[in-house]
Amino acid sequence: MADKTTFCKCHEMQPHNRSQLPLTPPATVEKLPRASDASDFSGLIRLLHHYQHRAKFVDLAPWIEINVNWEQYDLLRETIERLFQRFDFNPNDKTLILRMPSLVHDFFSTLLAQELQDELNSIASRGGNTGTFAADITSGGSSRILLSEGELGSSHVMRRQPDAQFQHPEAAYPGVVLEVSYTQNNKNVSKIAQDYILYSNGDIKAVIGVNINKGQDANLSLWSPKYTWSTEDEVEVLEAEERISNVPFRLSNGSAANETMCLELHLSDFATDALCSRQEAVLVCITFKRLFDLLLRAERLEQARESAAAGGVKSRRVTKKRRAPSSSAEELQSEDEARYANLEEAAAERTSRDDEGFETATKPKGEAIVS
Template identity: 35%
Template sequence: MPSLLHEVCIRHLQGLVTTFLTDVASARSGCIGTFAENILDASSADVKLANISDKARRSPDLQFKHQDAPKPGIVIEVAYAEQGRDLEKMARQYIEGTGGDCKVVIGVDTPYHYSKSKDWTVSMWRTTFVHKEGIELPFLVATPVMLNKSFRTKDGSAVNQDCAIDVHLTDFAPDRLCQDVEPVPLQITFPELHKMASKALEARNRDMAAERAWTGGVPHNRAPRTPSPSDELRSDDEMAIRKLEYQVEEMTRKTDNDFPSPTSSGYPTSPPRGRKN
């Protein structure tokens, strides 16, 4: 199950993107504002992937898609522990498995259990179509734009604070739905990512302290519980199963009695316990 740290990071990133879309929708008129309004926050809904051998679908931590597009344009994964090593593989699967409709994959790698176990890093991949001479169709490639770039060190220091993740409004949907839409920029800055990490760690530490201090809630007695109709139904089912088991045992016992015992047939038997031959 996702940890509180993991969830706080996801919600922080979700807030940044939804605020951007809301601002564009309210500030821009015409097709640009309408386009921004039509971008949906699909959260962790399943994404069906084609040509993927190990998994046919994935449930990302966060995704944004145009309401008329079958696939998300931007996917965000917040990884921890061993998952961090799989971010590049996941990015390839999203991009290749959607035929390039997923244009951007952002991966944040967190230390999860211990804040000082490793740096906080972010990576980003973009859909790229590579043309080669003599080949009609281009090759679809998940191109790394940024790989494991630290924004918070093991000791909590902010680093690379002049860097940012750069995406555009046109990254949220396939090109066929982006006609006449300007590539309005969205920057997720490293100072903002460091703020996210600090907030997530503080929330986790407060939660751990509160859990240690918890004494069971308000002193109370447990009220007697009246069996519900479903409970009574289960009880009836159990009685029926026991009755059936008893009938099977009786039939087995009767069948066994119809055959001679091993001793009467001349079969060897084990000596009684405690007696030596």
């Protein structure tokens, strides 16, 4: 059955000759292991360990999608959390997304988040109710967001870990989130923006999407909630409206574009309406020229760290390295990790056998079992 197949689509870059490669991994496709059936949890566990192991030695794609249904995710959640620092899960399209951002991705996200925080700090310094409100907004990094305001009757929660986010201490959801992508188009980010807005019931009020694909235009997009009244259903209809659509701030030739344009947010975007209905209209603006400068800085930081040609400054001190002896706790931790992996696979194989036995026992005579 189609929904019982677990597989992965991946874009990867080998780490050798980094100085000759573009900073952003190219879109090349590699065939990888696959689990043959949804009941074959051992195959999925092997696939997850495969990526976790490869990530130690090579630059994997920043965005890896694996088909995983809710039952698989629910059973393997602790394993996934142990193996990967950042991941998303969408129960609607049965997709587990492993996030492995590159250095330029992380540097740019951090720099842009700091720029927004500086703007909030400037507003906070004015004092009064507006200043107090701005001072309460906190940058949340890539901490997980559990989106639970989905369709009625669904108990499945969507999980996202954005590149940056900003939240009021009394709000259930962040008001502003940032997603940085490398895709040739913004189709994926557009879908993710809709998820953020619809599944937070509009409490996430601004989704900033930045596309920094090397060799292509670097673009900015912005989505916000849009409410319209349905006379037929007598209820407000919530949609995600794209206010800025793929507007470049750097062209493919490396030159700045639309320098005087701004990423413009309202202070009230940073929290749900229930917390900011009385706030005065205050704008938070980041110019496209500033976005250009931040991306250039992020690329220089990556080059200094990873490119031999860039010649990042290092200490010239001559030293003899002496490693401290491994503690018994560290040895136990290493042994525990190996034991956990073996136990996970053994449990998965038992589950697979039990499921097969249950299907065989419940099938009428003469009916074939379809896997």
